[in-house]
Amino acid sequence: MKTKVLAIDDSRTIRNLLAATLEEAGFEYHCAVDGREGVDMYPDVAPDVVITDINMPNLDGFGVIEELRGDGINSKVPILVLTTESAPELKARARGAGATGWITKPFDDASLIFALKRVTGAAA
Amino acid sequence: MQAEVKQSDQEVKHAEHSEFVSFTVAGQAFCLKITQIREIRRWSPVTILPHAPADVLGVMNLRGAVIPIYDLSARFGLQQTEASERNVVIVVSVHGKPVGLLAESVSEIISINPDDIQDTPPVDSRNTMEYIQGIISHDDTMVRIINLDAVISAPEQVMP
Amino acid sequence: MSGSIQDTFFEECEELLEATDEGLTAIEGGDHDPEVVNAIFRAVHSIKGGAGAFGLDDLVAFAHRFETVFDEVRSNRLDLDEKLIQLLLRASDHLSALVEAARDGGQIDEAHHDTLLAALDEYIPEEEEDLTFEPMGLGGPAPMMDLGDLGAAPAVPQEETYRIRFQPLKEMYGTGNEPFFLFQALKDMGELTVQLDENELPGFDAMDMGESYLAWDLVLVTKEPRSVVEAVFEFVEGLCELSIAGDGDAEAEANALAALDAMFAAPPAAEAADGDTPAAPFEAPVPAPEPEAKPAAAEEKASAPKAESGKQEQRGGPKPTLRVELERVDRLINAVGELIINHSMLAQQIANLNVPDTRDVETELEGFKNLARDIQEGVMAIRAQPVKPLFQRMARIVREASAATGKTCKLVTEGENTEVDKTVIERLSDPLTHILRNAVDHGVENPDDREAAGKSKTGEIRLSASHRSGSVCIEIKDDGAGVNRPRVKQIAIEKGLIPENAELTDGEIDNLLFAPGFSTAKEISNLSGRGVGMDVVKNAVTGLGGRINISSAPGKGSTFTIILPLTLAVMDGMVVSVADQTMVVPITSIVETMRGSDDMINSLGADGTLLSIRGNFVPICDVAGALGLYRESDQQAGVYLLVETETGQRCALAVDDIHDQRQVVIKSLDGVCGEIPGVAAATILGDGKIAMILDPESIIAASPTAAAFDTERRMSNAS
Numbered sequence A: 001m002k003t004k005v006l007a008i009d010d011s012r013t014i015r016n017l018l019a020a021t022l023e024e025a026g027f028e029y030h031c032a033v034d035g036r037e038g039v040d041m042y043p044d045v046a047p048d049v050v051i052t053d054i055n056m057p058n059l060d061g062f063g064v065i066e067e068l069r070g071d072g073i074n075s076k077v078p079i080l081v082l083t084t085e086s087a088p089e090l091k092a093r094a095r096g097a098g099a100t101g102w103i104t105k106p107f108d109d110a111s112l113i114f115a116l117k118r119v120t121g122a123a124a
Numbered sequence B: 001m002q003a004e005v006k007q008s009d010q011e012v013k014h015a016e017h018s019e020f021v022s023f024t025v026a027g028q029a030f031c032l033k034i035t036q037i038r039e040i041r042r043w044s045p046v047t048i049l050p051h052a053p054a055d056v057l058g059v060m061n062l063r064g065a066v067i068p069i070y071d072l073s074a075r076f077g078l079q080q081t082e083a084s085e086r087n088v089v090i091v092v093s094v095h096g097k098p099v100g101l102l103a104e105s106v107s108e109i110i111s112i113n114p115d116d117i118q119d120t121p122p123v124d125s126r127n128t129m130e131y132i133q134g135i136i137s138h139d140d141t142m143v144r145i146i147n148l149d150a151v152i153s154a155p156e157q158v159m160p
Numbered sequence C: 001m002s003g004s005i006q007d008t009f010f011e012e013c014e015e016l017l018e019a020t021d022e023g024l025t026a027i028e029g030g031d032h033d034p035e036v037v038n039a040i041f042r043a044v045h046s047i048k049g050g051a052g053a054f055g056l057d058d059l060v061a062f063a064h065r066f067e068t069v070f071d072e073v074r075s076n077r078l079d080l081d082e083k084l085i086q087l088l089l090r091a092s093d094h095l096s097a098l099v100e101a102a103r104d105g106g107q108i109d110e111a112h113h114d115t116l117l118a119a120l121d122e123y124i125p126e127e128e129e130d131l132t133f134e135p136m137g138l139g140g141p142a143p144m145m146d147l148g149d150l151g152a153a154p155a156v157p158q159e160e161t162y163r164i165r166f167q168p169l170k171e172m173y174g175t176g177n178e179p180f181f182l183f184q185a186l187k188d189m190g191e192l193t194v195q196l197d198e199n200e201l202p203g204f205d206a207m208d209m210g211e212s213y214l215a216w217d218l219v220l221v222t223k224e225p226r227s228v229v230e231a232v233f234e235f236v237e238g239l240c241e242l243s244i245a246g247d248g249d250a251e252a253e254a255n256a257l258a259a260l261d262a263m264f265a266a267p268p269a270a271e272a273a274d275g276d277t278p279a280a281p282f283e284a285p286v287p288a289p290e291p292e293a294k295p296a297a298a299e300e301k302a303s304a305p306k307a308e309s310g311k312q313e314q315r316g317g318p319k320p321t322l323r324v325e326l327e328r329v330d331r332l333i334n335a336v337g338e339l340i341i342n343h344s345m346l347a348q349q350i351a352n353l354n355v356p357d358t359r360d361v362e363t364e365l366e367g368f369k370n371l372a373r374d375i376q377e378g379v380m381a382i383r384a385q386p387v388k389p390l391f392q393r394m395a396r397i398v399r400e401a402s403a404a405t406g407k408t409c410k411l412v413t414e415g416e417n418t419e420v421d422k423t424v425i426e427r428l429s430d431p432l433t434h435i436l437r438n439a440v441d442h443g444v445e446n447p448d449d450r451e452a453a454g455k456s457k458t459g460e461i462r463l464s465a466s467h468r469s470g471s472v473c474i475e476i477k478d479d480g481a482g483v484n485r486p487r488v489k490q491i492a493i494e495k496g497l498i499p500e501n502a503e504l505t506d507g508e509i510d511n512l513l514f515a516p517g518f519s520t521a522k523e524i525s526n527l528s529g530r531g532v533g534m535d536v537v538k539n540a541v542t543g544l545g546g547r548i549n550i551s552s553a554p555g556k557g558s559t560f561t562i563i564l565p566l567t568l569a570v571m572d573g574m575v576v577s578v579a580d581q582t583m584v585v586p587i588t589s590i591v592e593t594m595r596g597s598d599d600m601i602n603s604l605g606a607d608g609t610l611l612s613i614r615g616n617f618v619p620i621c622d623v624a625g626a627l628g629l630y631r632e633s634d635q636q637a638g639v640y641l642l643v644e645t646e647t648g649q650r651c652a653l654a655v656d657d658i659h660d661q662r663q664v665v666i667k668s669l670d671g672v673c674g675e676i677p678g679v680a681a682a683t684i685l686g687d688g689k690i691a692m693i694l695d696p697e698s699i700i701a702a703s704p705t706a707a708a709f710d711t712e713r714r715m716s717n718a719s
Helices: A012-024 A036-046 A061-070 A087-096 A109-120 B002-015 B125-131 C004-027 C034-053 C057-074 C080-105 C109-122 C126-130 C170-175 C180-185 C226-232 C249-262 C266-272 C292-305 C309-315 C324-352 C359-383 C388-405 C424-443 C447-452 C485-494 C506-514 C534-543 C696-702 C704-718
Strands: A004-008 A030-034 A049-053 A079-083 A101-104 B018-024 B027-034 B035-043 B056-062 B065-071 B088-094 B097-103 B105-110 B134-139 B140-146 C160-168 C190-197 C215-222 C240-246 C384-386 C409-412 C419-421 C459-468 C471-478 C547-553 C557-565 C570-578 C579-586 C590-595 C601-604 C610-613 C614-624 C639-644 C650-655 C655-664 C681-682 C691-695
Touching: A004 A012, A004 A036, A012 A030, A012 C034, A030 A036, A036 A049, A036 A061, A049 A061, A061 A079, A061 C309, A079 A087, A079 A109, A079 C409, A101 A109, A109 B018, A109 C180, B018 B088, B018 B097, B018 B140, B018 C226, B018 C681, B018 C691, B027 B105, B056 B097, B056 C691, B088 B105, B105 B134, B134 C485, C004 C080, C004 C388, C034 C057, C034 C080, C057 C080, C057 C109, C080 C109, C080 C388, C109 C639, C160 C170, C160 C180, C160 C226, C170 C424, C180 C190, C180 C215, C180 C226, C190 C570, C226 C240, C226 C447, C266 C704, C324 C359, C359 C384, C384 C388, C384 C424, C388 C459, C419 C424, C424 C471, C424 C534, C424 C557, C506 C534, C506 C547, C570 C639, C570 C650, C570 C691, C579 C650, C590 C610, C639 C655, C639 C696, C650 C691, C650 C696
Parallel strands: A004 A030, A004 A049, A049 A079, A079 A101, B027 B140, B065 B097, C409 C459, C579 C691, C614 C650
Antiparallel strands: B018 B027, B018 B105, B035 B088, B056 B065, B088 B097, B134 B140, C160 C215, C160 C240, C190 C215, C384 C419, C459 C471, C471 C557, C547 C557, C570 C579, C570 C655, C590 C639, C601 C610, C610 C614, C639 C650, C681 C691
């Protein structure tokens, strides 16, 4: 069973980069173009881990975390936040909402995979 | 690195059995690699391009695409061909675009070993040196291998 | 592969830059909807994010500065005054330039870059500049590893034993972090032993399900450096009690702890004392500035619905779209073109059959034709795009031109949603740029002159697009001084374009602007004078099968009108024969057709001939001669097509015969051969033969008789 990743980002470039890295590393990749679509897709995709951007139209990353965590069933699904800066207050806020960890953009393949490994145990 | 070496080994093996199509232009034998040829059609009158140089016969409709037709003979500096139904148009692909070449007639498909290709001996014609990539002897006749890229330069530069 | 991802990045940048421009233009127009600011912030942020991935440092740095200013705006810490808006507009232009430079490898104006950076910095509060928080900057071994160092192991990796005490706080369980996965990550690094410590586990009755009682003692033997081991726990910092002790590396440990303390402001001791808020250290730094943008936006929208339908449409969320490779659409367009040609072939062959009653077949054939037309329109609609992005770029051009000339101009756009073929939009960019630069440079007056003339200091240029009876009309209208006709005429005489005593109508003088080699600039201005005249603009427009006109009123301004065909694929043409060749003349340029008789032809000079039409004399231009074709048969050119050029000059094109009028599919000769004077494109006729589509203007230009007559007429008018 491949580890399923749901990536939520409004930037096509970032989605492409994630897709390239994750698919090559053997993950099953799904993506949504904004927070609302991500939350809507979540039940169907039933991902093992969610990667979400913060600044997005319709529903931002904090909103995504809150909605997913608000539903008690999903309290254990790891949610990684993609942040451009390693701004402590952004991390703190994401954590407060229930984020599992963060990936700093621009990410390199190794750090992305390493982060996923620590939250999903994926061997990929 | 190793992979590359293997690759070129394979290429050489393939090259041993390279097939060429030979044809005549102004009584002389020429040939082109079979892989360069898209199709061969019987000559039918073309539409004249105004102000075109003598070696550009005009344009032809090839399944909806407008393709230029060159008179190879005129291109090689030989006499202009009086095109008729007996002649053929060899459609080749140059720079990804189809181009038609008028030849007198197509002769046969010949198999050429790359080792048998001889360099073009220096002759007094610059045109010849540019357009001919090499020569081979086949059934006691000399067959000239055409350097397609030199004959048809980038399409934009074809006309003034 | 990353090449293509990078291509998509630049494509996306185009869209993001357009969104930025659009937002800024809305703000400039007085729209202070917080969502507009948010949208710009996001767009710039996305550019930065993508640029970072490709190591485009200049772009990242500038986008960051830009974005930070916007963050200030959306947090209501900064007012969007006129000065700031102007700065942001220039910054947006520069951002485009940076993207272009990154894509095409060009150079940027360093001085301009630095000036803008400094100007943006003025709006950024001191502490905000340190927003990019780099753990590396703390000195000593970084407590949170820089993931970029993952592979950078010490020169001689030595095995080290780490004793790790890990006790999650209850808050950790709400974040989706699993101790088990962390251990697994550690195990991948070397030899790991795990010991569960359940001493704190109370009796079952006293157990609080929400509390955390478990702790683990781990021993890891690994060659990985300490920073990598610590990095495993990166996500649970502050959510657990953690100690990592390396054998014989107490100093490094102390450093690491000190750094940790520094980072999270509150020391672990305080954290332990303040038992019920273990996550506090994490939240301790400045509370995140949360803009109350969204609720405010929603309220505003509810209380004061905006009238502009365009905006409503946009915010209602985009319609679902499908991205298709352009090539696939073009293949479809080609196939439909074939279908139309196929129809005319069928029709022709049925006519050739000489069947007495073809009515039934004709009805079906008519249906075939209509369906083909429907499909064609549908397919062409796929290629159609709104002119909006083009117009937005033009706003930039006007700003740049205004800045360069010291004039103040604003561009007002209309009909931005008018859809035009993609290729037309692409090829309109240069001519429009040129016309607009011209309008700013030569049309609009200096602010002082404008004031003296009783106009507002700011010049207004209107750029509009509309559909007009099967054509697209683009209009560029300025409220400047209008064409300086005496000066234009003077220059034309000096350059030998017209004889000194020429008597020209106002329209004819205005049209001299399009004459090759004409330029009114007294000195070469660095703006519109780049050795490119309006003649190039005209050629670009006619190259698209369109026409361009100018009208001007002294003191009130000039208007350029560009009329373009709706699609580039089909046009109505008159099928004619010339020197045994079948050719097509665009219907749009034909005024009337007539069969000539000998008494209508008058000689003028050695080989000039004029056709007399109802008492008027019009020069005859022999198409065959102009194209360098020679008739094999002794057929005479006995049919005339009266055409009118842009300058209002009339000419009779002499052809051998006229066949019929029909819609033809345009086949470009680009890449087939070079430019042929007199020929615009080619088409495929019903019999499968190719026919040249003629360009009457360039045929007349190539014809000595017609050109000469034009001059003579002017001279005779003058006398």
